[in-house]
Structure formats: C-alpha cells, structure tokens
Amino acid sequence: MVDSSRDKNKPFQEAYEGKIDAIKYRISVDKSIISAVDSNGRLLLHWAALGGHDELVQYLLELNPTAANAADDILMTPLILAASAGRLAVVHTLLGKGADVNAKNQEGHSALQYACSKGWREIVEILLNNGADVDISDKRGARPLHRAASLGIIAIVQLLLNDKGIDVNARDVYGNTPLHLSCEENRTEVAKILVQHGANLESLNNDQRTPLDLADVLLQRLLKDMVK
Secondary structure: OOOHHHHHHHHHHHHHHOOHHHHHHHHHHOHHHHOOOOOOOOOHHHHHHHHOOHHHHHHHHHHOHHHHHOOOOOOOOHHHHHHHHOOHHHHHHHHHOOOOOOOEOOOOOEHHHHHHHHOOHHHHHHHHHOOOOOOOOOOOOOOHHHHHHHHOOHHHHHHHHOOOOOOOOOOOOOOOOHHHHHHHOOOHHHHHHHHHOOOOOOOOOOOOOOHHHHOOHHHHHHHHHHOO
8 A cells, every 4th residue: 555645745855855856857747846835834945955955945946936934834934944954055045035034933933043052153143144133032032142141152152242232131031131041051151251241140030039149159259250
C-alpha cells in the first residue's frame, strides 16, 4: 500500500535537503506545488530557507516573490527560520527580497531574537543593519538583550549595546531587566558590560528584588565596586 502522506511530504523534504533539480522537475510537471503547503502550513520556501539552500531559495522567490513573508501555522516566516538556523546567505537573500525583518511568530519571537539566542553574530549584525528593532519584545516582554544577557553571549550583548537606541534597563513582564537575568545566571562578564553601559543596580522586579539580590556574593561585590 502506498503511503500517500509520505508522498505529499517528499517535496518538502527535498526542499529541506536542497535537491534543486528534483524541485525544478516537480514544478515543471505541476506548478501548483509552488504555493502548496504541508501539514504545518509551510511552503517549499520555508524548508529551503531552514535548510540553508540559498540557490533554491532564490529560485523559489523568482517564481513566487510574495512568499518572502509567508507565515506557517505558528507564524514562522522563512526569515525567522533562516535566522534561527544560522543561514547567513539565506537571511541576506530574503532581506533583499523584501522579507519583514521585524515579523514575529505567535509567541512574539522575531528573527533577531532567535539569532541573539543562538549566538549568530553575523546574522544579528545584518538584521540590525536592515532595520531590525533592537528592542523588539516577545509576549513575555523579553528583548533580544534579555536573551543574550541571560545566556551569557558576550559578543551579542556588545553588538546590541552598540545600538544607540537600545534600552539597557528594559523590563520584561516579570519586571526583570537584562542585568537581573545576567546576575541570576551568574554571567559575570555580561553583568559588568551592562553596568558599564548604564544598567541600574537598584531596579526592582515584580518580586521587589534588585539585580544584586539575585547575584552571588562575589558578583555583588564586583558590581558595587564598579559604581562607587
């Protein structure tokens, strides 16, 4: 017995694997596949972008330019997927084809937020250079700086802080600033950098706790000495 669901998914698997000749053949036989979606609402373009296959992404965009901003069933766009997976060339192509740099999925996560969480410095840079909102927030109010600070990704923290428009003391829905999170996770170097850029040691979160309240004794002393 033929598994019809497997046959339906095969083109999307081929797109993820970058099998451009197979995709071109399928399209020559049936052009409807260009706009067809899988069970997750994803086009061939979503899978090609996630797989990092820039030549295939360019080919699919030539056939369907508006697909650059297509969203799947959880509002993931090709750009968000490519940024999350560290696909620099694809990110560059999608931005050049009009992809919305500040698009969010259903949790409010953007391409920039994913790139910051994964530590993709070059992608963070290209997103910022193409108009990404450095203070874009998700449904929990977390900004890209919250993510990078919590994870201790120094290179990303420094890059974000180079943007003059950033709010170093932005609060999430729990009232936590990036400094709260870096202290809680004992990210010493990140905490120092944040304080050097004006992070407030006395900011209170919703539990009425300051960043110092969340830091260990050594980090408390270090940060206090910095602001004397």
